[in-house]
Amino acid sequence: MRSFQSLNLVFAFLGGLILLFIIAPLVGLFLSSSPDSLISTINDEETVKSIGLTLWAAMAATVLSAFLAIPLSYLLARKNFWGHSLIMGIINLPIVIPHTAAGIALLGIVAGNSKSGKFLNQLGFDFIGNPEGIVLAMAFVSVPFLITAAKESFAAVPVKLEKAALTLGASPLRVFFTISLPLAWRGILSGLIMMFARGMSEFGAVVIIAYHPMITPILIYEKFGAFGLKYAQPVAAIFMIVTLIVFIILRIITNKKENVER
Amino acid sequence: MLNVEKISKSLGKFQLKDIEIEVGKDDYFVLLGPSGAGKSLTLEIIAGLQKPDSGKIFLNGLDITRESIQKRKIGIVFQxxxxxxxxxxxENIAYPLNTQKIKHDKKKNIIYKLAEQLEIVPLLKRNVNSLSAGEKQRVALARVLTLKPHLLLLDEPLASLDVMLKSDIRTLLRKLNKAGQTIIHVTHDYEDAVTLANKIAIINNGIIEHCGTPQDIFLKPKSSFIAKLTGIKNFFPATIIVDDTNNTAIATISNNIKIKLAPTEYKTGKGWIIVRSEDIVIANEYYEFSSNNQLKGKIIEILNTVPGLEIIIDNGCKWAALITHESALRLQLYEGKEVWFSFKSVAVSFIPE
Structure with a gap:
């Protein structure tokens, strides 16, 4: 019993160190920004616009990807086809490759001098230096989080429930929308939030495709490069507050939904 | 009604081979077999959830082998x-009705009627996670009955229920069957088969080993497997020697124990002998009974069972005798006591190898 308590103390100490490692820089960020600089940053039109653009682009990337990613996740969860593992590996590629490399890879596809870029231009899409490009880059690097979470959630829905629904006269599409999707929804929602979060914080891929208009991570980098740490810190602090508020709201909504479902 | 003709299906290493089932209108058909025998797979093939590799399924004369699940008019209640x-x-009961264009009032009417029939009206607004196993079973039955299925498939419907609830649900199933619902019931429990079925098929390793009435199956089991599955305890490998001139048949089981049989239909050879627990009589002393088999052994265990006490006697082989509490009390039986036990030669069945 005593050795067990000692072990707990050692683990608590080690855990405390890692928590300190996460919290210290974030708290330091606030402490190093004066209230005046924070207020003037809130009133700075460029910062406000960039935060708005970041939130909008991350949301657009998440919603648009969801339409394609959720059906794929369902297939991956339910069917064991040839190449299944290969597809799972490909899906996780954007997470493991450096994000600047991801941006370069994307640029090769959408740049106006490539064949595919020309084709996209003819269809009316111009991703370079446009909000559409930001959405594309954010989606590319963050969609694996949604696919993985949704796949796991679909896999956790008992196949027997789907079979029961089929024998009760429902079409496969109806089974998907009335049984599989509602039962997997909690996990999918977590995946959507993770994707949104990852999209919002993206820098590497976006900076290659669309330096302008500036999303907040690029604005922070710009301020740091052009004016130094003191000018970058308040923007970073405000962006952190905004992301925290957004996530607290999303978590509250998700938890409320979970409580209602229980 | 339902004719399953030579259905085969391979699923990984498991194979369902040439399954043949014939179920008539109003039948209560029980498919009895151990876990992994292929019972549930057979049900899923009939329901359309799995496609057979070969063979055909006819329902009311129509070939439904490739018919979509939704159009089969077959309901299934899963384990x-x-x-x-x-x-x-x-909402669960309403689910099948939502796929049809039925007016709200009519839908409500159907649901309440079924809920009354299955005695679940007070449960209608309840969350399904808060229901007991018996209540869940009733709700699952109500839900599938909204489809008015020609055939109702039940996959181990009594497996998760306690004794009291089992009896309730059995009564309910019997009632449904008497009201004209044709049922195929899959189970590993021979008691379900005895109490409910008018036809039974025994399935093992993907093969139907025996099909017939409960009397056929339980009184004349065709194989050692069926005898074991149907709860027969006194079941021993034996060598039988039939002497036609003296009109005798004697089986030798382990420990060189000789058992006399009625010789009529047997031939010399190897196989198994069966004696039902209820056919064994216990006595404290040797008596000159008419029974041809009188043996002595030691009581090694006394077990409580629903019909009475099961006395396990060891004489080199372990025999089970079923007696009432009253008899056990009168004979003052206890573990370790030496007793005589006897059974008639006609009570011994022989299954050739």
Whole structure:
């Protein structure tokens, strides 16, 4: 019993160190920004616009990807086809490759001098230096989080429930929308939030495709490069507050939904 | 009604081979077999959830082998009920009706009528996760009955229920069957088969080993497997020697124990002998009974069972005798006591190898 308590103390100490490692820089960020600089940053039109653009682009990337990613996740969860593992590996590629490399890879596809870029231009899409490009880059690097979470959630829905629904006269599409999707929804929602979060914080891929208009991570980098740490810190602090508020709201909504479902 | 003709299906290493089932209108058909025998797979093939590799299924004369699940008019109640956890009881029962264009009032009417029949009206607004196993079973039955299925398939419907609830649900199933519902019931429990079925098929390793009435199956089991499955305890490998001139048949089981049989239909050879527990009589002393088999042994265990006490006697082989509490009390039986036990030669069945 005593050795067990000692072990707990050692683990608590080690855990405390890692928590300190996460919290210290974030708290330091606030402490190093004066209230005046924070207020003037809130009133700075460029910062406000960039935060708005970041939130909008991350949301657009998440919603648009969801339409394609959720059906794929369902297939991956339910069917064991040839190449299944290969597809799972490909899906996780954007997470493991450096994000600047991801941006370069994307640029090769959408740049106006490539064949595919020309084709996209003819269809009316111009991703370079446009909000559409930001959405594309954010989606590319963050969609694996949604696919993985949704796949796991679909896999956790008992196949027997789907079979029961089929024998009760429902079409496969109806089974998907009335049984599989509602039962997997909690996990999918977590995946959507993770994707949104990852999209919002993206820098590497976006900076290659669309330096302008500036999303907040690029604005922070710009301020740091052009004016130094003191000018970058308040923007970073405000962006952190905004992301925290957004996530607290999303978590509250998700938890409320979970409580209602229980 | 339902004719399953030579259905085969390979699923990984498991193979369902040439399954033949014939179920008539109003039949209560029980498919009895151990876990992994292919019972549930057979049901899923009949329901259309699995496609057979070969063979055909006819329902009311129509070939439904390739018919879609939704059009088969076959309802299935899965083991563990498969109720939708995000719907309440009412919504679960309404689910099949939502796929049809039925007016709200009519839908409500159908649901309440079924709920009354299955005695679940007070549960209609309840969350399905808060129901007992017996209540869940009733709800699952109500839900499938909204389809008015020609054929109702039940996958181990009594497996997760306690004794009291089992009896309730058995009564309910019997009632449904008497009201004209044709049922195929899959189980590993021979008691379900005895109490409910008018036809039984025994399935083992993907093969139907025996099909017939409960009398056929339980009184004349065709194989050692069936005898074991149907709860026969006194079941021993034996060598039988039939002497036609003296009109005797003697089986030798382990420990060189000789058992006399009625010789009529047997031939010399190897196989198994069966003696039902209820056919064994216990006595404290040797008596000159008419029974041809009188043996002595030591009581090694006394077990409580629903009909009485099961006395396990060891004489080199372990025999089970079923007696009432009253008899056990009168004979003052206890573990370790030496007793005589006897059974008639006609009570011994022989299954050739």
């Amino acid at each position: 563990n009920h498969a109720l939708f956890p995000h719907f309440n009881v009412y």
